[in-house]
Amino acid sequence: MLTSFETLEPNESAMIVEMTDILRRKMERDYRLGATRRDAHPKTTGLLRASFVVEDDLPAEFRVGVFAQPRSFDCWLRASSASGKVQSDAIKDARGLAIKLMAPHGTGTRGDASYGQDFVLMNSPVMPLGTVKLFRDAVFYTIERSPAMFAAKMLLTGYPQVLTGLLALRGNPTSPLDIRYWSTTPYLFGPERAVKYSLLPTSTHRSRMPKRPEECYLSDAMQAHLSQYPASFDFCVQLQGERMPIEDAGKPWDEDVSPFVKLATVKIPTQEFRTREREELAEVLSFSPGHTLPEHAPLGGLNRARVRIYKALSAFRHERDGRQDLA
Numbered sequence: 001m002l003t004s005f006e007t008l009e010p011n012e013s014a015m016i017v018e019m020t021d022i023l024r025r026k027m028e029r030d031y032r033l034g035a036t037r038r039d040a041h042p043k044t045t046g047l048l049r050a051s052f053v054v055e056d057d058l059p060a061e062f063r064v065g066v067f068a069q070p071r072s073f074d075c076w077l078r079a080s081s082a083s084g085k086v087q088s089d090a091i092k093d094a095r096g097l098a099i100k101l102m103a104p105h106g107t108g109t110r111g112d113a114s115y116g117q118d119f120v121l122m123n124s125p126v127m128p129l130g131t132v133k134l135f136r137d138a139v140f141y142t143i144e145r146s147p148a149m150f151a152a153k154m155l156l157t158g159y160p161q162v163l164t165g166l167l168a169l170r171g172n173p174t175s176p177l178d179i180r181y182w183s184t185t186p187y188l189f190g191p192e193r194a195v196k197y198s199l200l201p202t203s204t205h206r207s208r209m210p211k212r213p214e215e216c217y218l219s220d221a222m223q224a225h226l227s228q229y230p231a232s233f234d235f236c237v238q239l240q241g242e243r244m245p246i247e248d249a250g251k252p253w254d255e256d257v258s259p260f261v262k263l264a265t266v267k268i269p270t271q272e273f274r275t276r277e278r279e280e281l282a283e284v285l286s287f288s289p290g291h292t293l294p295e296h297a298p299l300g301g302l303n304r305a306r307v308r309i310y311k312a313l314s315a316f317r318h319e320r321d322g323r324q325d326l327a
Helices: 012-028 132-145 145-156 161-171 217-226 276-284 299-322
Strands: 043-054 072-081 093-102 115-122 194-199 231-239 261-268
Touching: 012 261, 012 299, 043 093, 043 217, 043 276, 115 194, 132 145, 132 299, 145 161, 145 276, 261 299
Parallel strands: none
Antiparallel strands: 043 072, 043 261, 072 093, 093 115, 194 231, 231 261
């Protein structure tokens, strides 16, 4: 059901069904049985244990849902690279960081499905493919035709900014723990407001860029960091203001007009995360913009598409490999 914030795009449901089918067939082609990866962000650069600590003295207007009272949640953080194929960290790419808060009585062990709220973020304030139609065109042309045909489509239909925006996403950070992340898409914040999220790095230790970045240099950097020092982020929200659209995630929300406000701290203790157990857990955990409390429900067409596609492809991935989906 649509909220009062939202407006359906023409043929939206049909485009979502088409994308789901294309991506499912791509997964079947790309991965053997028993080793099916995610369709997006398939490379995990680290699955980290952390805590999500809500601030003690939030103003009443921000005491909503997860943030209703001061408390600490155990959580998982999955750092990832965005390319649709597993590739070297040295190749420039967009980077993601997803947070899964555990329910108050969750154990956090494998096999425990007692999870609460997800926050799915990436290292850009906008998603250049900001509408369902642009998302569909990218999926169809790059997979069913060719990337060159997608580029031509964007140029011919008056969307050159999509191409420059996608190129701008790609980079080589010193570490996933050193960079800022945004939700890019909006979410409810209670019944009458919309927000976007951001994670701002606050660790005292920062990694250095290696002279010759290797295949797993991002994982190496995080492990070197967390072998000696904790890491941290400020979790912030930005309230929607005027001329801040819900249905186009490609248009930024001006931080000068509506600054981000800190609501919580993500604390990552020292740990050894490069273990077989952690790698296996990273593959069975699912992260989705639709896995939320009602107070934080996803908004906008891109989120509507992602929720349906992620759910269908996560079920396909786990069923194909005969394993439990830990949502």
